[in-house]
Amino acid sequence: MAQAADMQFYGSLPLFEEFEGVADEANYRPLPEGWSLAVADIVDSTGAIAEGRYKSVNMAGASVISALMNALEERDLPFVFGGDGALAAIPAALAAKARTALAAAKTWVAEELGLELRAALVPVADIRAKGLDMRVARFKTSEEVSYAMFSGGGASWAEAEMKAGRYQIDAAAPGTRPDLTGLSCRWNPIVSHHGAIVSIIAVPGARGNGPEFQALIADIVALAEGEERGGHPVPQNGPEPRLSMRGIAMESRARASPGKRFLVWPWIALQSVLLFVCFKIGLNIGSFDVTQYKHDLSENSDFRKFDDGLKMTIDVGAWRLTQIEERLKRGAEQGVCRYGLHRQDSALMTCIVPSPMSRDHMHFIDGAAGGYAMAAKNLKATLAEDGPQARAVTP
Numbered sequence: 001m002a003q004a005a006d007m008q009f010y011g012s013l014p015l016f017e018e019f020e021g022v023a024d025e026a027n028y029r030p031l032p033e034g035w036s037l038a039v040a041d042i043v044d045s046t047g048a049i050a051e052g053r054y055k056s057v058n059m060a061g062a063s064v065i066s067a068l069m070n071a072l073e074e075r076d077l078p079f080v081f082g083g084d085g086a087l088a089a090i091p092a093a094l095a096a097k098a099r100t101a102l103a104a105a106k107t108w109v110a111e112e113l114g115l116e117l118r119a120a121l122v123p124v125a126d127i128r129a130k131g132l133d134m135r136v137a138r139f140k141t142s143e144e145v146s147y148a149m150f151s152g153g154g155a156s157w158a159e160a161e162m163k164a165g166r167y168q169i170d171a172a173a174p175g176t177r178p179d180l181t182g183l184s185c186r187w188n189p190i191v192s193h194h195g196a197i198v199s200i201i202a203v204p205g206a207r208g209n210g211p212e213f214q215a216l217i218a219d220i221v222a223l224a225e226g227e228e229r230g231g232h233p234v235p236q237n238g239p240e241p242r243l244s245m246r247g248i249a250m251e252s253r254a255r256a257s258p259g260k261r262f263l264v265w266p267w268i269a270l271q272s273v274l275l276f277v278c279f280k281i282g283l284n285i286g287s288f289d290v291t292q293y294k295h296d297l298s299e300n301s302d303f304r305k306f307d308d309g310l311k312m313t314i315d316v317g318a319w320r321l322t323q324i325e326e327r328l329k330r331g332a333e334q335g336v337c338r339y340g341l342h343r344q345d346s347a348l349m350t351c352i353v354p355s356p357m358s359r360d361h362m363h364f365i366d367g368a369a370g371g372y373a374m375a376a377k378n379l380k381a382t383l384a385e386d387g388p389q390a391r392a393v394t395p
Contacts, residue, residue: 028135034092041085067178071101078148083372189346203309231314238294241279340379
């Protein structure tokens with residue numbers, strides 16, 4: 001009985017629909033006892049991005065989510081996509097399957113993408129033993145999709161522990177492949193329409209995650225909301241259709257081993273061509289409604305989130321960006337926040353699409369030239385300048 005309630009915990013959480021609610025602790029609930037955090041990121045992601053491999057970095061981060069969702073057979077898995085990594089909350093009964101999926105993902109990322117994926121499984125009990133917590137909320141992005149938001153400081157601590165070499169998961173045997181059904185990377189970068197695509201990370205400063213930090217988050221969200229469609233980087237009618245041969249090749253790597261790739265590549269290429277034609281001329285095929293799909297593609301995107309801090313990739317004009325930066329600088333000077341941001345010309349979209357015929361497809365948004373990884377690098381630079389005291393109090 002307890003295990004059944006444990007499995008239903010996340011799906012039973014109330015939904016909030018206004019993004020400003022991420023700053024309201026009343027929307028969050030503690031994770032049940034016995035749960036764990038699956039955390040993963042790419043080692044030296046900034047180096048890979050400098051080499052122009054940002055699409056591979058994003059694919060690697062999304063592969064963690066896809067591998068966990070498929071292995072655990074959980075569509076309602078609470079997770080956050082971080083650009084060069086991911087975090088997911090795992091019920092106690094599924095911890096062993098999650099460990100196996102993460103081990104397989106490490107091997108696949110190394111063999112197919114040439115990147116090193118670091119992964120760990122951290123007990124929530126250990127987080128609470130450090131005086132921190134793991135609380136989760138559900139933000140309703142659209143009628144079909146919701147995304148998890150996390151607070152309490154536990155996610156940041158778990159990531160730091162992983163990077164320190166603790167709770168590590170070893171890679172699976174060579175040739176082991178996770179189930180990455182639904183993972184796709186067919187879209188070319190989405191060009192800014194307002195001036196710049198800006199990836200922003202804002203975390204609590206010396207004063208902690210109190211009312212002042214929550215007010216700052218509300219202010220930043222309100223400033224972004226003043227832009228058309230709240231700064232959403234994906235056009236309301238979907239991105240401009242283009243064929244991405246690189247995306248087709250990458251998706252083929254996710255679907256099949258090298259020896260069987262020639263069997264799946266033509267099918268993925270055909271699907272991509274059909275999608276391109278449908279978008280270009282507004283063609284419906286069978287039960288596939290291209291107008292509905294375009295709308296859902298935009299509505300289901302995770303261009304803003306909260307994971308012990310605010311993360312947004314938004315399309316904004318110069319004046320609005322100046323206003324956002326000034327608010328962040330003022331918060332930093334007051335010890336309310338620490339922040340990093342990164343400007344680029346376009347956004348990148350990586351997707352989990354179980355079926356084009358269903359409306360619950362999910363789309364992960366990051367900046368196309370470093371995004372969150374570069375914003376995090378800039379955040380770390382400010383922490384280094386502020387000295388060890390700032391690093392100790394910032395998640």
